[in-house]
Amino acid sequence: MRYKIEVLDSYTQKPGVLISLVVTLFSALLLVSSLVSREFHFYNSESIAVPSLIFEFVYGTVLSFLILRNKETYIHLTSFLILNWFIGCFCLNTLIPIFQDLPIWVYVATFTFCISNFFIYRNSDESANTPYYFFLNGLSFTIILYFALYLIPAMPYSFIGIIALGLGFYGLVPALVIIIHTLTVLRYLTRNRIYFISFGAGFSIIIVSLMVFTIGLNIESNKIAKTAMVKSFSNDDDLPNYIAVSQNLKPNFFNEILLKKNIVYTGPDNFFSFDNFNSFSNQQFNERKTHNPFISIAYLFCKDLGLSNDDKINILKSNFDKRLETEEQLWSGENLFTKSIKEDVKIYSDSRLAYTEITMNIAAAENSRRDQEAIYSFQLPEGSVATSLSLWVNGIERKGILTTKEKAKKAYNQIVGVEYRDPSLMQWKEGNKVVVRVFPINNKTPRTFKCGFTTPLKVEDNLMNYQSLSIKGPNISNAETISRIQIVGNTKIETSKDFELKNGFYINQSKGLDDWHANMPLNKIRSNSFAWKNKVYEVKDIEKTVIPFIPSEIILDLNTNWTIKQIESFVNLDKKNMYVFINGQKTAINKENFKAVQLDFEDFHYSLLPLYKLAKNSLIITKSGTFSANFEDLENSNYLKKIKTETKERNIKVINISANINPFWQTVKEQKYVDYFQTSLKNSLKMIEQHQFILFKSAKNTVNIEPAQISIQENIKDSILKSNGTNHIYRMYAFGKVLEEHVEIQGDTLANNQYVELAKDANIVTPVSSLIVLETDEDYKKNGIEKNVNTLGNASINNDGSVxxxxxxxxxxxxxxxxxxxxxxxxxxxx
Structure with missing residues (x-):
């Protein structure tokens, strides 16, 4: 250690070293401050780099002159010169973003190269560690080569820039460094074989890694391009072209990178364009735009996918669950994080319902001054409904008011986009999703919002199951989380994570938001009802009815989830009217051809059957996965128009032999386009053989909650039935009614108003209604939003009984x- 201190002391005594250290540390500090400021969107972040540029320009000019004039005296400062040149380059990039946003590893690699030069360029005795320095130097030298190659087309402008401002010199830095470094290092490499091997090993590791990565990316790009090309010859004009690619695309690391080309990652065809990410698509994609050299080089060797950016975004939404990233965002939310989460769950075992209240504290990064917008996505269990929203304004909780989705969105956009004041908005989305928006948030104004969801307890194997909510939003992973479960009644409970019983409540403290579930013994339905406005809503066991059903045709909705044995079990029924759809064409499937047919579906991850082409009284057997395109993605397609207008009259039955359901089938089921039943493979075969189908008994005054195996029945209130249940019973009934009739009311303003009023009465977020919180009562008046009078109002964990x-x-x-x-x-x- 003493020897190293002596070497360092000796080095600092050399001419120009101390002044070089001061300039380097000062410039590096300014560069880091500039990058941090840009990262967190501070004001005047670019101006922080200007003093560094001035210092670097003066220092570099003087030092270059001294080295050229008196090489023997100042040659030891070459490493400082190279380091400061690159500091200047990065400072200039904050002003003129030639490279756009670079990932942090690029800065680390560049400075590793520069620091290793200090140990390689020194004119001292060899050290045992020198081979390691050459290894690191070879490893990081590749990034300098990339800079130089990337800037070749910009060199003519750099020469002009030198004449005009002197700043153009920085465009030549990588090329100059390669020349200087190559001449210097070659002297050592030819002298010592170990140094050559070390440098070559470091350099080769990067090249080999890049080749492996490029090959993997190229294989996937060929698959996608081939699929896009083959499907382009399809005569099916009902579906958008990208759907065929989406259906045949298995989500993986490489596919996501390919789809993000020119959306998130800079592609080589857009190099040297300062507006790389503008006008690429009509849809917003809220993910940080990055220039990643590793990915950009690999793109050079990959085929063009033949997809527009809008198509790629749609595939990212359906196949990679990137719907939150495509939500319209009026303000950035990059620097927000979730500080704490309170997860409060109340279970009503007698009603087979639960109410979950989530309270979020959101904060912005320290010293972040700009107002930002937080967007959270809540993935709910099947059949769940959002029933409350609150936002704290000036320390006071303001509860949400329910109105039409159009009024709520218009008011939110006006206040956030024009007036920059306090709103929060909760919207229904397809596929059991709810999106909550909160504005404004900065380092001085952290925000708190609360939202509540009524969910059915899923019945499986004589157990009731509560599933926690899946939440996506600003940096949830480090949030301080406290979870509480309270149970109405004496039901025993088992949870998948550790809860401690305290004062009658089950409590858990953790970091982030865990995915957990709770199981309870299945309760028999007793008298459980809720009275509201001269009506009473009673919970009963769901009633199944077996009807005779001889299908006119049986459609096997094949995809990659099916096994060959499952297909074989159906063709062994030896039905002459069994078909599959291949490239939109109905094809017979039987014992002789089912193995060959199965090969066509090996990479087919979800289907969108042309339901409007099926014969009346058809039966579909599906095995659903978890992802697909949904109705929102298909909004302007002929396919969806025909589904909506030509499907219900066909009396189609669907049996799902999977426990999963994808967004497409979820919406088809909810909006009653088909009769849907989920069961096992064994039971489905039995139903076909016995010419039967199982329906859940329904009536005009009844809503079935299938996951909980209950129905909620509306009746005129009498003296016999007492209101002894939770108000969530009525909320679930109203939600079921709105979803059930939503398909019928499209385009019918009067009917639409009828169901908005029902949603207001129960205070539920639906396809036709949203919850909104505005800062003042005057804001509601300005936007034509009336306060909800004589309604259930917002649900609450502490107030859920009869009104x-x-x-x-x-x-x-x-x-x-x-x-x-x-x-x-x-x-x-x-x-």
Whole structure:
């Protein structure tokens, strides 16, 4: 250690070393400050780099002159010169973003190269560590080569820039460094074989890694391009062209990178364009735009996918669950993080329902001054509904008001986009999703919002299962989380993560948001009802009915989830009317050809069957995966128009032999385009053989909650039924009704208003309604949003029981007045 200190002391005594250290540290500090400022969107982040550029330009010019004039005296400062040149390059990039945003590993690699030069260029005795320095130097030298090659087309402009401002010199730095470094290092490499091997090993590791990565990316790009080309000859004009690629694309690391070309990652065809990411698509994609040299080089050897950026974004949405990234965002939310989460769950085992209340504290990075917008996506269990929203404004909780989705969105866009004030918006999305937006957030104004969701307890194998919510949003992983479970009744519970029983509640503290579930024994349905406005809503066991059904044709909805044995079990039924759809054409499947047919579906991950082409009384057997395109993605297609207008009349039955359901089938099921039943392979074969189909009994005054195996029935209130259940019973009934009728009300304004009023009454977020919180009551008036009067209002973890009827309120008031006067009379007598 003492020897190293002596070497360092000796080195600092050399001419120009101390002043070089001061300039380097000062410039590096300014560069880091500039990069951090840009990362967190501070004001005037670019101006921080200007002093560094001035220092670097003066220092570099003077030092270059000194080295050229007196090489023997100042040659040891060459490493400082190269390091400061690159600091200047990066500072200039913050002002003129030739490279756009670079990943942090690029900066690390560049400075590794520069620091290793100090040990390689020194004119001292050899060290045992010198081979390691050559290895690191060879490893990092590749990034300098990339800079030089990338800037070749920009060199003429660099020469002009030197004449004009002097700054153009930085465009020549990588090329100059390669020349200087090559001449210097060659002297050592030819002298010592170990150095040559070390440098070559470092350089080769990067080249080999790049080749392996490029080959993997190229294989996947060929697959996608081939699929796009083959499917382009299809005569099916009903579906968008990208759907064929989406259906045949298995989500993986390489595919995601390929689809993000020119959307997130800079492609080689857009090099040297300062507006690389502008006007690429009509859709927003809220992910940081990056210039990653490794990926950009690999793109050079990959085929063009033949897809527009809009098509690629649609595939990212359906195949990679990137729907949150495509949400319209009026303000950036890059520097936000979730500080804490409170997860409060109340389970009503007698009703087979649960209410989950999530409270989020959102903060911005320290010293982040700009207002930012937070967007959260809540993936809900099947059949769930959003029932409350609150935002804290100036320390006071303001509860959401339910209105039409159009009014809510218009008000939010006006206040966020024009007035820059406090709103929060909760919207329904297809596929059991709810999106919540909050604005504004900065380092001085962290925000708190609360939202609630009513969910059915899923019945499986004589157990009721509660599944926690999946949440995506600003940096949730490090949030301080506290979870609480309370149970109405004496039901025993088992959870997949550790909860400790404290004061009658189950409590868990953790980091981030875990995916967990709770199991309870299946309760028999007892008298459980909720009264509201002269009606009573009673929970009952769902009723199944077996109907005779001889399908006109059986369609096997094949995809990659099917096994050859499952296909064989159906063709062994020896039905003459069994078909599959191959490239949009109906094809018979039987014992002789099913193995060959299965090969056509090996890479087919989901289907979009042309339901409108099927014969009346058809039966579809599907095995659903977890992802697919949904109705929103297909909104302008002929396919969706025909689904909506020509499907319901065909009386199609669907049996799903999978426990999963993808977004497409979820919407088809919810909007009653088909009769849908989920069961096992064994039961489905039995139903076909016995010419039967199982329906859940329905009526105009009944809503079936299939996951919980219950129905909720509406009746006129009488003196027999008592309101002894939670108000979530009515909320679930209203949600079921809105979803059930939503397909019927499109384009019908009067009917649409009818279901908006139902949603308002139950305070539920649906395809036709949203919850919004505005800063003041005046804001609601300006935007034509009326406060909800005589409705259930926002759900609450602490207030979920019966709401008194008007005549009951009168009795309560009379009783209260009587008690008051009785108390006063007794008090006077006592005195």
């Amino acid at each position: 008194p009827e008007p005549h009951e309120w009168l009795l309560i008031i009379i009783g209260s007045i009587t008690l008051y006067f009785y108390y006063r009379k007794n008090k006077k007598q006592t005195i």
